[in-house]
Amino acid sequence: MPKLIIGVLAVLLLAIVSLFIGVSDVTPMSLFSSSPEDRPMQVLLISRIPRTLALILSGSALAVAGLLMQMLARNRFVEPGTAGTVESAIFGILLITILWPASPLLAKMLAATVTALLGTALFMQILRRIPLRSTLMVPLVGIMLGGVIASVTDFFAYRLDLLQTLGTWQLGDFSSVLRGRYELLWIGALLVGIAWYAADRFTVAGLGQDFTTNLGLNYRRVLTLGLSIVAMVTATVVVSVGTIPFLGLIVPNLVAMAVGDNARRAIPWIVLLGAGFVLICDIIGRVIRFPYEIPIGTVFGVIGSALFLYLLLRRRPADA
Amino acid sequence: MPERSTSPGLSPRQVLIILAALAAVSITAFMVIGAKGSWGFVLPFRGTKVWGIAMVGGAIAVATVLFQTITANRILTPGIMGYDALFRLVRTVQIFFLGGLSYATFNAQLQFALETVLMVALSTLLFRWLFNRAARDLYLLVLVGIVFGVLFRSLAGLMQRLINPNDYAVLQDVMFAGFNTIDKSLLMVSTLAILGTGVWVWRLLPALDVLNLGRDNAINLGVAYRSVVSQVLIIIAVLVSVSTALVGPVTFFGLLVSNLAYMLIRSHKHALILPAAVLLAIISLIGGQVILERVFGFDSALAIIIEFVGGVVFIAMLLKGNRK
Numbered sequence: 215m216p217k218l219i220i221g222v223l224a225v226l227l228l229a230i231v232s233l234f235i236g237v238s239d240v241t242p243m244s245l246f247s248s249s250p251e252d253r254p255m256q257v258l259l260i261s262r263i264p265r266t267l268a269l270i271l272s273g274s275a276l277a278v279a280g281l282l283m284q285m286l287a288r289n290r291f292v293e294p295g296t297a298g299t300v301e302s303a304i305f306g307i308l309l310i311t312i313l314w315p316a317s318p319l320l321a322k323m324l325a326a327t328v329t330a331l332l333g334t335a336l337f338m339q340i341l342r343r344i345p346l347r348s349t350l351m352v353p354l355v356g357i358m359l360g361g362v363i364a365s366v367t368d369f370f371a372y373r374l375d376l377l378q379t380l381g382t383w384q385l386g387d388f389s390s391v392l393r394g395r396y397e398l399l400w401i402g403a404l405l406v407g408i409a410w411y412a413a414d415r416f417t418v419a420g421l422g423q424d425f426t427t428n429l430g431l432n433y434r435r436v437l438t439l440g441l442s443i444v445a446m447v448t449a450t451v452v453v454s455v456g457t458i459p460f461l462g463l464i465v466p467n468l469v470a471m472a473v474g475d476n477a478r479r480a481i482p483w484i485v486l487l488g489a490g491f492v493l494i495c496d497i498i499g500r501v502i503r504f505p506y507e508i509p510i511g512t513v514f515g516v517i518g519s520a521l522f523l524y525l526l527l528r529r530r531p532a533d534a
Numbered sequence: 535m536p537e538r539s540t541s542p543g544l545s546p547r548q549v550l551i552i553l554a555a556l557a558a559v560s561i562t563a564f565m566v567i568g569a570k571g572s573w574g575f576v577l578p579f580r581g582t583k584v585w586g587i588a589m590v591g592g593a594i595a596v597a598t599v600l601f602q603t604i605t606a607n608r609i610l611t612p613g614i615m616g617y618d619a620l621f622r623l624v625r626t627v628q629i630f631f632l633g634g635l636s637y638a639t640f641n642a643q644l645q646f647a648l649e650t651v652l653m654v655a656l657s658t659l660l661f662r663w664l665f666n667r668a669a670r671d672l673y674l675l676v677l678v679g680i681v682f683g684v685l686f687r688s689l690a691g692l693m694q695r696l697i698n699p700n701d702y703a704v705l706q707d708v709m710f711a712g713f714n715t716i717d718k719s720l721l722m723v724s725t726l727a728i729l730g731t732g733v734w735v736w737r738l739l740p741a742l743d744v745l746n747l748g749r750d751n752a753i754n755l756g757v758a759y760r761s762v763v764s765q766v767l768i769i770i771a772v773l774v775s776v777s778t779a780l781v782g783p784v785t786f787f788g789l790l791v792s793n794l795a796y797m798l799i800r801s802h803k804h805a806l807i808l809p810a811a812v813l814l815a816i817i818s819l820i821g822g823q824v825i826l827e828r829v830f831g832f833d834s835a836l837a838i839i840i841e842f843v844g845g846v847v848f849i850a851m852l853l854k855g856n857r858k
Contacts, residue, residue, distance in 0.1 A: 515688025
């Protein structure tokens with residue numbers, strides 16, 4: 215427990231740092247020396263606090279969604295981005311943008327949830343067709359499935375001249391987060407709560423259909439609940455801020471290396487590490503080329519894929 | 535692995551003749567269909583385009599078949615292993631150190647030569663390191679290759695933004711070509727590079743056929759294995775540099791044409807497979823372009839369609855390979 219408190223403090227510290235980075239002059243000093251109607255306070259309330267909250271919420275939710283996927287697919291290297299979920303969500307957003315151009319964010323999110331769920335279900339169906347699966351083949355099939363779905367999306371976007379719009383969901387970027395445009399992410403927080411509450415069920419479901427039924431649980435219901443949470447979390451994050459590659463894969467794996475596989479014990483750590491990771495990457499993206507910003511999707515693409523490579527190659531060649 | 539249902543009675547030579555005829559038809563169709571205005575303008579204009587596309591298609595086809603020969607499988611391709619992304623990263627790094635402004639004034643051919651040399655060195659290093667670590671597990675290799683691709687792309691993206699965040703989009707356009715915007719300044723030097731590697735491959739043909747028997751057999755039969763593989767790696771790096779510089783990355787194209795060639799030719803002779811793959815590449819790129827552009831009016835969606843078909847074929851190959 216005391217370790218967990220240190221973790222919470224570390225994330226809080228990062229959050230505070232994140233609040234005070236930016237072009238506009240917002241420092242603790244300027245906040246105290248000005249009235250609430252003045253610029254520093256307004257910038258803090260409208261832009262900085264929403265951004266920091268959005269970072270924490272999406273980082274932790276994506277990391278937990280990754281953990282759920284890993285338990286349900288029984289594979290360490292699965293996450294929404296390596297199972298076609300993210301690409302399906304983007305396809306859904308594009309679809310509703312075409313059919314209903316002025317749709318509110320909530321409608322987009324719901325459409326993305328539906329397609330994300332369908333895409334993930336398709337992925338799980340393909341997995342069932344592989345009787346003897348190699349651990350590494352599963353994410354491979356998922357990445358390729360994502361690529362196929364993405365090419366369908368690209369095709370429609372290209373035909374309808376929406377490629378540029380598509381880019382905003384494909385590349386994670388928190389720079390446009392403002393008050394009134396991130397609140398959907400709280401749904402993700404709620405879903406993380408549900409996942410924690412039901413963690414043991416997912417652990418059991420991860421042991422297989424027969425085992426789950428033996429213990430008196432409805433396997434299909436647990437699976438559906440889990441996949442729905444994953445789809446919805448992915449949808450809220452993609453709609454609000456875009457994609458952050460491999461986050462859901464790396465965080466649970468790093469946590470498992472440190473505290474083991476017990477989901478109930480791991481989830482608080484995954485939440486903290488997910489939030490902390492995203493905060494750090496966002497801070498790097500904002501500082502490295504100040505006063506410009508580099509989107510977190512790009513920063514995390516570098517760090518995330520490097521860590522993924524480490525996870526893949528750290529095993530000795532002999533037992534690869 | 536190849537299904538023998540297709541063209542059961544045709545010998546490899548007959549297949550090659552048919553493919554050559556089809557390639558000629560697609561090229562003619564590309565040159566002639568829908569031409570308005572004076573032939574004096576249309577023919578040279580389209581001719582350069584056909585030339586470029588044929589160069590790229592041939593380069594990708596040969597690079598893929600060679601890569602599959604030295605790695606002894608039919609799923610890995612340079613495109614899937616992140617070679618294209620590596621070339622883009624090399625180009626970005628070069629611009630990063632030269633500075634965006636001098637990049638425009640710098641001699642294009644010289645620049646390209648420098649990039650290719652860097653590409654040869656880096657890709658050979660990467661290949662050696664990777665295959666020493668993970669040679670036994672094909673899935674690990676592919677996955678690592680894909681993730682390296684993401685890493686290279688993100689690094690390139692990061693550096694492009696560091697060079698000039700304001701002109702990010704513009705810079706991307708200037709730096710990288712597409713299927714419809716072939717970089718013409720490099721056409722001459724690319725052709726020379728491709729002809730050079732062609733001669734080189736021709737001289738290696740007997741050794742390549744022996745490599746198909748496996749590493750140990752090849753060594754037993756007197757092939758200087760390490761030296762041949764090193765030479766092939768250099769050839770692949772040059773070919774990938776050429777194709778990526780001209781039109782940018784096309785991940786799955788090589789996978790499609792190489793496997794189609796194995797299926798149609800049903801021989802292990804590189805002297806037959808390589809020309810078949812090149813012809814198939816020309817037919818599908820130029821013929822596909824004709825059908826999409828002139829018949830459906832879809833302009834440059836060809837790359838997207840290749841990604842779609844290639845992805846589906848790749849998944850099918852993975853699942854099929856697993857069932858054995």
